[in-house]
Amino acid sequence: xxxxxxxxxxxxxxxxxxxxxxxxxxxxxxxxxxxxxxxxxxxxxxxxxxxxxxxxxxxxxxxxxxxxxxxxxxxxxxxxxxxxxxxxxxxxxxxxxxxxxxxxxxxxxxxxxxxxxxxxxxxxxxxxxxxxxxxxxxxxxxxxxxxxxxxxxxxxxxxxxxxxxxxxxxxxxxxxxxxxxxxxxxxxxxxxxxxxxxxxxxxxxxxxxxxxxxxxxxxxxxxxxxxxxxxxxxxxxxxxxxxxxxxxxxxxxxxxxxxxxxxxxxxxxxxxxxxxxxxxxxxxxxxxxxxxxxxxxxxxxxxxxxxxxxxxxxxxxxxxxxxxxxxxxxxxxxxxxxxxxxxxxxxxxxxxxxxxxxxxxxxx
RNA sequence: GUGGUUAUGGUGAAGGGGUUAACACACCGGAUUGUGAUUCCGGCAUUCGAGGGUUCAAAUCCCUCUAACCACC
Numbered sequence: 001x002x003x004x005x006x007x008x009x010x011x012x013x014x015x016x017x018x019x020x021x022x023x024x025x026x027x028x029x030x031x032x033x034x035x036x037x038x039x040x041x042x043x044x045x046x047x048x049x050x051x052x053x054x055x056x057x058x059x060x061x062x063x064x065x066x067x068x069x070x071x072x073x074x075x076x077x078x079x080x081x082x083x084x085x086x087x088x089x090x091x092x093x094x095x096x097x098x099x100x101x102x103x104x105x106x107x108x109x110x111x112x113x114x115x116x117x118x119x120x121x122x123x124x125x126x127x128x129x130x131x132x133x134x135x136x137x138x139x140x141x142x143x144x145x146x147x148x149x150x151x152x153x154x155x156x157x158x159x160x161x162x163x164x165x166x167x168x169x170x171x172x173x174x175x176x177x178x179x180x181x182x183x184x185x186x187x188x189x190x191x192x193x194x195x196x197x198x199x200x201x202x203x204x205x206x207x208x209x210x211x212x213x214x215x216x217x218x219x220x221x222x223x224x225x226x227x228x229x230x231x232x233x234x235x236x237x238x239x240x241x242x243x244x245x246x247x248x249x250x251x252x253x254x255x256x257x258x259x260x261x262x263x264x265x266x267x268x269x270x271x272x273x274x275x276x277x278x279x280x281x282x283x284x285x286x287x288x289x290x291x292x293x294x295x296x297x298x299x300x301x302x303x304x305x306x307x308x309x310x311x312x313x314x315x316x317x318x319x320x321x322x323x324x325x326x327x328x329x330x331x332x333x334x335x336x337x338x339x340x341x342x343x344x345x346x347x348x349x350x351x352x353x354x355x356x357x358x359x360x361x362x363x364x
Numbered sequence: 365g366u367g368g369u370u371a372u373g374g375u376g377a378a379g380g381g382g383u384u385a386a387c388a389c390a391c392c393g394g395a396u397u398g399u400g401a402u403u404c405c406g407g408c409a410u411u412c413g414a415g416g417g418u419u420c421a422a423a424u425c426c427c428u429c430u431a432a433c434c435a436c437c
Contacts, residue, residue, distance in 0.1 A: 033399050054398075092398045100400085113400045144398075182398090213397040242398035263399045271396065271403075286392070317391090319402075 002206065002237050006347050010229070010256040013346040016206075016237050018136040019176045020076070020084045021051065025237060025258040026346075028249070028339045029054040029086055030332055031266060035079040037332070038266055039324040042080050047302065048332050051083055052136070054261045057126055058090035060133065061119055062112050074134035086261070087135035089126050091182065091210065092242070095144035103143065105160065123167035131174045139208055139241075140168035142182040147215040154186035162198050169202050178205035180239060183228045186211060187220050196231035206237040209257070213243050218364070222251055229256040246275065246338055247362040250355045253342055260339075265331035270324045272316055275334040279361050283327065288313045301333035302326075 001017040002025075016023045030037050030045070032053045037045055045053065055075065060066070072078035075085060094101050094108045102109045107122030123141045130138035142161040145154060165181045172179050181199035185191035199207060209228045212221050225240065232238055239259035240252045249260055265275065272284045276296035281288075283295070294304035295312065303312070303326040315323035338358070345354040 029398095031399065038399080038401095056399080059399085086398095088398050093400085095398090097400065139398080142398095208398075210398065239398090244397045248397070262397050263401090264397055267396060267399065267401065267403090270401075273394095273396075282394080284393085321402090324402085 002235060004234070008346050008349050008351045009254070011253050011342075011346050011351045012256055012258060013343050014237070014258060016258070018052075018084045018178055019134075020082065020136050023051055023084060024343055026249075026253050026339055026342050027052065027259055028335050029259065029261040030335075031261055031263045032079075034059040035075070037328065038270065039321065039328045040332075044325070044329055045081070048329065049336055050332070052086060053081065053083075054086045054088060055079075055133075055135075056088045056090065056093075057130055057133075058088075058093040058110070058121075060087070061090070061121075061129070062114050062117075066129070066132075069133060076134055084136040085134075086137040087130050087133055087139065088241075089130070089139040089141045090121050091139070091142035092144050094121075095146070095214075103160075105163070107141070107164075108143075123164040124171040127168045127171040127179070128173075131172070131177060135177060137178045137180060137206065139180050140165045140182055140204075142184060142208075142210055144184070144211045144214070145186050147187060147220075149186055151186075151188050151191070154188055154191055157186070158184050158191050158195050162195065165199055165202060165204075169204065180204055180206040180208050180237075182208035182210040182241070183232070184211045185224070185228075187216055187224060189223070189227050192224055192227040193231050196228050200231065200233055204236070206239060206259075207232050208239045208241045210241045212240065213248070218248075218251075221248070222255070225252055225255050225257065245362055245364060246335075246358050247364055249338065250342070250358045253346075254351070254355060262335075265335045266328050269327035269331040272327070274327060275331050277361070283309065283313050283316050283323075295327075295330055296334075299330065299333065299337075301330050303330040303333075 002014060004012050004014045006013045014025045016025055029052050030050050033056045035055055069075055069078045076082055100111045100113060107120060110119040112119060121141055126141045141164050143157050145157055161184045181202060181204040183195045183199060185195045209225060212224055229238055237258040240257045242262060243260055244262055272282050274281050274283055274295050277298040288309040291309035293309055295309060296304055307326060312323060312326060341354055345351040
């Protein structure tokens with residue numbers, strides 16, 4: 001269940017009720033692909049105040065993970081996290097592992113990148129598996145296309161994803177868990193509209209907007225988000241999948257998007273790239289060698305309260321794993337704080353000024 | 365002291381007369397958008413221990429010196 005509490009223009013502040021809790025939106029989900037935020041413990045995550053994380057069906061289907069989770073009882077019990085989890089369906093892997101996958105009307109066949117084992121994903125078995133995992137929110141299996149695909153090919157793909165969505169909806173049994181459809185349509189407005197309208201008719205508990213941030217321009221991405229949100233129901237949450245930079249998030253919230261996930265804060269942290277209130281910085285840069293300053297003097301995260309740039313740079317260059325942990329804590333704190341600021345701003349009707357400030361600091 | 369071996373960037377090293385001195389690591393930048401990310405992409409020796417010579421051409425050949433290592437006195 002989803003309720004809108006306040007709005008400012010198209011931006012929305014709301015509450016999403018899921019099996020394991022109530023979530024305030026707009027929200028950001030840290031990415032725990034294989035059941036952990038890389039470099040963090042669940043204790044770190046809780047200290048950060050994360051309320052929901054994202055895990056991936058594809059990665060949780062490899063090795064003998066399904067049996068391990070079954071033995072533990074549920075994904076939550078297996079990974080030691082009792083707050084909400086959203087699982088992605090593996091649709092993105094059809095896209096990113098496309099040289100290892102075969103698509104048919106029936107579903108997608110993957111060859112595991114780990115041991116070469118053949119995996120068959122269908123709308124039905126992916127839905128069943130996510131229910132078995134106990135995901136508070138599960139996504140339908142879809143096909144995600146890259147930028148630059150012809151309209152004809154995109155149309156076929158949208159139709160395939162829609163038929164998969166319909167089958168996924170039928171395959172759903174556990175009504176405690178929310179199921180989201182995913183709007184596709186590449187960079188074609190009519191196809192985006194068709195996708196949004198047909199999915200709406202299937203009455204999902206929420207809607208993903210997929211197939212964006214695949215190399216297209218910011219303007220195109222904005223246009224596609226706008227078309228999708230225009231044709232999705234007001235009373236359901238919209239989740240922009242895999243996006244993005246702070247600026248992307250601001251722009252999308254302004255268009256009425258409620259949920260986000262992105263590897264950017266975590267992956268960038270592991271590669272030394274840090275988000276701060278005054279823009280991005282790279283901890284490897286020599287200018288930080290002797291700096292006794294925290295990463296961001298306006299930040300009250302664990303890392304900024306306790307460590308200098310000089311120390312963090314030293315750890316990073318020495319390849320100490322703690323460097324990744326500390327930078328990940330900082331970047332996730334930054335993203336979660338951004339979302340808190342956004343929610344507060346919408347409630348106080350000051351979202352435009354927050355938005356223009358963020359867009360000024362992060363101009364991409 | 366005598367004989368031998370070696371000397372190439374921050375490091376380990378290729379190259380044994382023909383013209384832009386390989387490669388790796390380190391270092392310095394940059395990228396990163398539903399994670400196949402301890403990833404990817406750039407930059408980094410006008411110069412080969414020092415000095416002299418041979419040659420159209422020398423890091424590469426010759427001589428002297430210096431240094432390090434090994435063996436013998």
